[in-house]
Amino acid sequence: MADPHINVQQRDPPPAQLPLLNSNTNRHPNQSHDHKGSQETDLDKKLKRLENFLSVLGFSQSSVLGFVLSWSAFLLIGVLLPVVILELSNCPGCGKGQVKDFELVIVASQACVAAVSLLCLSHNLRKYGIRRFLFVDRYSGQMARFSHQYIQQIRGSVRLLVMWSLPCFILKTVREVIRILYVHHESWWLSTAICLALIVSWTYLSMISLSASLLFHLVCNLQVIHFEDYPKLMERESDILVLIEEHRRLCYHLTKISHRFRIYLILEFVVVTASLFVTLFQTTGYSGKITYINGGDFAASSIVQVVGIIICLHAATRISHRAQNTASLASRWHAVATCSSTDASQLRMSNSGGNLEASASLNSLHMNYSESDLESLDYLAMPTSAQLASYMSSYHKRQAFVLYLQTNPGGITIFGWTVDRTLITTIFFIELSLVTFVLGKTIVLGTS
Template sequence: MEAPHNQTVASSAQTPLILDTHQQEELNDDTLLNHSLRRLETFLRIFGFCQYSVLSFTLSWVLFLLLGVALPLLAIELPRCSDCERYQIKSFELEILVSQSLVAAISLLCISRNLRKYGLRKFLFVDRYHGHRAQFREEYLQKINGFFRLLAVWLLPCFLLRTAREVIHTVYLGNDSWWQSVATFFALLVPWTYSAIIYLSGSALFNLVINLQVIHFENYGKLLERDLDVSVYIEEHTRLNHHLSKISHRFRIFLLLEFLFVTASLFVSLIETTENRGIINFTNGGNFAVCCIVELLGLIILLHSAAKISHRAQSLASVTSRWHALVTCNSNDASQRGMSNNGGGLEAAFPAGPLPINYSESDLDSIDYVPVPTNTQLASCMSSYHKRQAFVLYMQCNLGGATIFGWTVDRALINTIFFVELSLVLFVLGKTISFTTTT
């Protein structure tokens, strides 16, 4: 009599262990996600994005003004040689300093404002109220780690190119004092690296927010595989569009200002290099190339991320249309089985009156296996079909996407921007470059 009791005690003792193991795995996943978020927040705090208090706000902007503006300005203004083309080099470097400081200041201002207002978790939509779910934790970790990889992959080549330019520039100036050359070298390279990291971090952070939402948009197709009510699909799509509209609202000023200032900087560089009558080489004009590359990289990351989420959102209309077609064609309810093979409608397949009773002997043999559709089945079939049809129409009329003051950032807008920019470039080249012929 004691053996069953002991087995019951043993089984009841093992059940909490299984539950504890499962809970321990979830806690480990949460710990990894929290660690990645803390690492990201530490990185943002080092470069002054986390301005949660008056002290951190003051320190961030004082450091930016000293390291990003004052130090390189001092290095440019200090005389280094008397017989080189100092004025030309100085004018180029001053314009480059203004350009890189403005785009970095915009990134620091817009991102820090959003982080101060929402916090990192709500800003990334990974809190428990905006999609922090167990099945997405691993993908969240991959996207957060991808933020650092993206920043390193794009920044490292530009850093090496800038370093090579500064080395050549220092050798070309030929200062008598080696310590002054080394000090000038670091006074120009370190502030540039600091400003470039701030600028590209803003673009990479926008890309991270978009990639985290792409996870949910790609999961929407898996949600359709579940046999749920249409209202659940509409509710989930509404939630995704609501989050996307929040992202567009938070980043619209950032996207617009970065685009305008980067465009203006590129045109100033184009005018300076085409109107200059002197010799433009890697020594005096190399910084223009490096600056333009960095600014274009940040702008490409922004436009590519916005276009990617717009296309994911717009592709849901085709996904739901395909789902509706497959469900309709593969339906095995009585109404579908009663349809005629020649493509007749439900009215022809299921007449309103009674079915004919003059069956043949072969029909009588199998009549027990042929279900007779009822008005309830027919109404259920039509109701389900019309719900799906209304859902597909809803998806086609609510495509969504990342917007800038109502303009959806997709391939059409990017093509328009490209051709407008190309027209402006050709216009500037036509005004600055002229060829003369002598007879």
């Protein structure tokens, strides 16, 4: 490059200017890029545990054997087991054909949501691996600085998964226990086995769908770390080209996240909305009395599905507004840098970075520019042409940088639509209205 200052930075780059993800194409995507020998950091251990948890749920399909085992377990535990139990079980007090009309529809909707999650997320994990999928390798020289924040975000996502799945699990368990007490089978052992089988199948499908939503939530939150670090880079970096290049990299990774998850998000919205509409048709078209015994699963499954959508929308909206807020921060930074400078007569050149700075002198001269005092202008030290040109160049660079950020806001997009407050408000109230009606039909009427 022509600028000698930039060449010095390239020969000895500081941590904030290191390039993104120097991936080795000869390595498998599941292998770590930052390991030194056999040493494992705390982040490596966290990622390994997360990968093992996802493998238990069937998201690890990097081999043919893993693919077969994953989908075989999904079909056996998530589909065949509950369908066979519901077909063979007898519920004389639930109404004629109630099991087929209600509970089989619930199993189908849950299986569709879980299948979408398993299909989309396993494809990305198989293609990129856990580290590249989460973008934790994007700064090969900054892992020590960001690893603690990465670990905190992973722990937060696990806590969020437990916080949302545990109440739904308790609701499902209470419903199945009440059903055992209400529906009489040949023996208590058979009733207990049926109860446990239905709970295991429901929990398996729910954990798959919620884990997929939490992975998207985790990916977005990890990018929030870098957007929150960007204002610090603006404070310590004076080269506008470095700031623009870093912002381009951040937006590039948001674009990659959008491309990887857009099919999953669209299918998730469509399947959940269709499932809720089918639930409404089932509950409103049923002529009998809907109770917690025959319709309680509608409440549990609807809550899980809507929670997954809320988690995804919250994560996408958060990272989108972090990206859009960067332009506001840059505008304030530009205004402070411009207004802190005094008039052109007090400008001086910085010895360290070659940037034009304002003089801190407080006893400035108050000149009277009347015709009788024109001679006094001879004693005023005027800036050189080089200083004025450098000052204007610095101002125009900052102005161009702010304009660039305003016209390139970034964020999570779905085929061009940015997931921001406007979109999330529309989707949230549609899903909330549907699930509120479902809860009213299954819980309020069931207890009246």
